[in-house]
Amino acid sequence: MKTLNQKRAHLRTLIACAAITLGPAATMHRASAQTGDYDREDQGSKVEDDAWYDVSEWFDGNDYNPTDEAIGRWDDEVWSYNDARTSSDSDNDNLVIDAETFYGDDYNESYETYEDRDQDGNYERASRYVDSDGDYLNDAYVTYEDADNDGMYDTYDYSQLSQTTQSAVHPSNVAQSVKEGLSGKRHTVSGTVEDHKMVKRLDNLTLMLHVQSDDGEKIWVDLGSQSLDTQLFKGDRAEFHGPIIKRGNKQVLLATEVTIPEAGSMKIARMGHEYNGVVESTKTAKVRGQEHHVVKLKTDEGKKLTVDMGDVANNKAPKKGDNISITGVAVKVGNRVVVVADQNRS
Structure with a gap:
């Protein structure tokens, strides 16, 4: 009795013969257009064997595909976070997790920015929107100012954009965070990626990397929603720059810049x-x-x-x-x- 792989090889041979009759030039063009190729021992967690029933993969020049590939979709054979969002691949790992699950129930922030106007390593101004009543709509806006440029925020401005019946985050909590020493210092973490997640809140996806730093500590790094195609995987090294903040029950480095060996530095744009x-x-x-x-x-x-x-x-x-x-x-x-x-x- 033939094994599945033997049947698959035989079926590919039959189709290949038919393809030569119908038009070898078109078939060769499709094969050369693909960019990825993987050995079995190198395929890792983001690459899997071609689906035997996906005819579009029979002439691509390799036997392995990234796990974000959707059946019938023309793919560049390179794993990306955006492709993973629309993948129909039943073997694809579920990397998307709700923010409340990831950070804890008290997480309520969805959009933050930090400004280092003079590039001295201190963020003189920070701002964030807040869902103050827990209804999944931002209804307050906070800005922090470091007037004496010592890396610690001195003043804040809290604006309630809408009247709420029950406030989960009171302005006094914002004031207390400044009083206790809210830092606007720029930190640098060099290390190796150990894990990654896409964290979702409302319609926003954020790429999170769990990094083992060179000093032995582990920290989650937030790369924002504009960096979903950043090609950083388990085992890759990089240097991350940004403020370290507390989100829910986690300490997070909110990256404003990333430096990847042999690729250079990339600014992290944080937009809505x-x-x-x-x-x-x-x-x-x-x-x-x-x-x-x-x-x-x-x-x-x-x-x-x-x-x-x-x-x-x-x-x-x-x-x-x-x-x-x-x-x-x-x-x-x-x-x-x-x-x-x-x-x-x-």
């Missing part, structure tokens, strides 16, 4: 979710005493959003009918949800 669509109407509105551009956006998916495009003095107003792309954070303002656009929109 991306929205694309057509402007249906525009107006100006007062936001904390300043005139802001506000648009009604119909997204490519057919949803309608109210978008705060920012200070009138700093931005050119979009027009009705314009196709625009913005990144931003959804916040609850009063009794409605508004997307606050990042400054680096297009």
Whole structure:
């Protein structure tokens, strides 16, 4: 009796003969287009044997594929986090975990930024949105300032964007964190990747790497949602730069820059979710005493959003009918949800 591999080899031979008759040039083009090839001993946890029933893989020049590959999808034979999100591969590991499960139930932050304006190793300003009542909508905004540039935040500004019936994070807790010594120092961790996860909160995915540092400590590194294609896997070495903060029950290095041997340094852009669509109407509105551009956006998916495009003095107003792309954070303002656009929109 033939084994499955023998049957598979025989079936490939028959199909190959038919392919030569139908058009060898097209078949060779498809084979040479693939970039990956793996030996069995080198395939690791992100590479698996071709599915024998996936005809599209029979002429790709190798017998192994990354575990993010979907049947019938043209693939570049290189594992990536984005491809893994849409994979139909039943053998693919489930790497996505909810933020509340990963960090603990008291985790409520979804978007943070740090600014080191003079590049001296201290983040003079930090900001974050907060879900203060636990309803999965950001309804408060906090900024921290290091006035004397000593690496410790001296003052804070807490803005409640919406009235809430029950506050999970009171402004006094924010004040206490500053009083107890909230650090804005830039840390550097060099080490080896031991594990990785994609952590999801609302519609945002964040790439998390568990790193064994050279000093013997282990720490989770947050690479944000814009770095899902970063090719760092178990056993890879890198150097991570950023503030170390407490999220839920974990200490996390929130990376602002990553240095990979032989690849160089990469800045980590921290932006909100991306929205694309057509402007249906525009107006100006007062936001904390300043005139802001506000648009009604119909997204490519057919949803309608109210978008705060920012200070009138700093931005050119979009027009009705314009196709625009913005990144931003959804916040609850009063009794409605508004997307606050990042400054680096297009």
